[in-house]
Amino acid sequence: MLNCNWAQALTRYDCRTVTGLNGETGLEIGTPFSLPDGSAISLYMMPAGSHILLSDNGDTLFHLGSMGLDVWQAMRFKALRETASLRKMIIGEKGDLRMLAQQEHAAHAFAEAVTTILAISDWAAQQLKTEAKERDIIAEAEPYIIARDPKAAFKLRPRVRGESQAEHTFDILHGKDLIDVIAPHPAATGGVMRKVGDVTNGPYNEHLSPLIIVDDRTEPNKAHNEIGIIASISRVQSFTSLMSVMH
Template identity: 30%
Template structure:
């Protein structure tokens, strides 16, 4: 056993790779970090000016999430990822790569930043991986009714709030000053929502939280899940939201 073998056994490996966009060397650093499905996370180090190096994920994080079906092809949906990067002093570029520049002597701190980044991304992925096409349609429906209910309030999609854990917690909307999530009734989603709401409630974010529960296909199940969530947040049934938005209801009934 020696230092080189020890580093290799910890999961770090470095190899030079070719880049079509630059003439100089690019080094791929295989790390021990993995996404929840086992896909490895690789960092790319690009030397710039003397003693300056750029670390980048080469867009792999965004491509990984999109490959799982997350609707991130629209840059307007990158807000949560961008907020996380800013908190960790990383930048999310227009091409979708996460990067930072630092002096060579600070390389260890840069790798540490990406370690925190990977941990937060993996938590977010596990929390949201169960979303189906029906969930995304429901979220879009909730947005339409929220706009009709209170048209003077601004709505922003995909907002992050930071809880006591320090990890970003994504909400579907910011409606005025209220964090809003659209939830379809299931024990798995209720459990995830409980953890999220409690984390944010125990942090420094004082914005109110509203959960819209879809009660249209299984009213009894929706009532059961609502009773649990109502202990920590305000919950509104989707049928009630529709009644609050008569213009939308009238249009959809024709």
């Protein structure tokens, strides 16, 4: 049976129980993201035999249509289907974005569903010629980080004292990993390297290990350069590699 306690192994986003058309209990997960019109992005999880159905309940295409975007126009609908298929989602007969997942893969499937809707939101903003929203790369990485080990301890903005006695804040603590998610810019690289060096050399890290994730989705060449620099002092990986691993 799905419940919000179980969902805590998938996401730390807001959760509430809902009832399906056949009386089954499911979950509504509210994310911190929104569509171009400001409508909140939510995902629904319902039992489907031995699998879990993840769906947006048709909300995404409905809201885009209400903004004046004809999502059923042939070329646009083709683009939507192709975007959804990149993360193994489909568009159902009622316009809902959906995917089936085995329960042991639900955490990664949830992360993929969030990524799909964000990609469609970005596409819609381009079609509507609206100003692009600033990306929250930490929030986007969060469900993929949790999916690495859904049972591991999780905390946002953990603080650790370094050798200099200064306290440093990381984006996420997951298990024993102190994680920062950064854009591929030299200033960000310099900042995390100073922080990692101070924490790694200090006696207060409680056997925690820094891990830096560099967003390479829009500027892969710049990200590759920054990853090479950071690798001299810390564990580091690209955002796309984080997304691609099924645990």
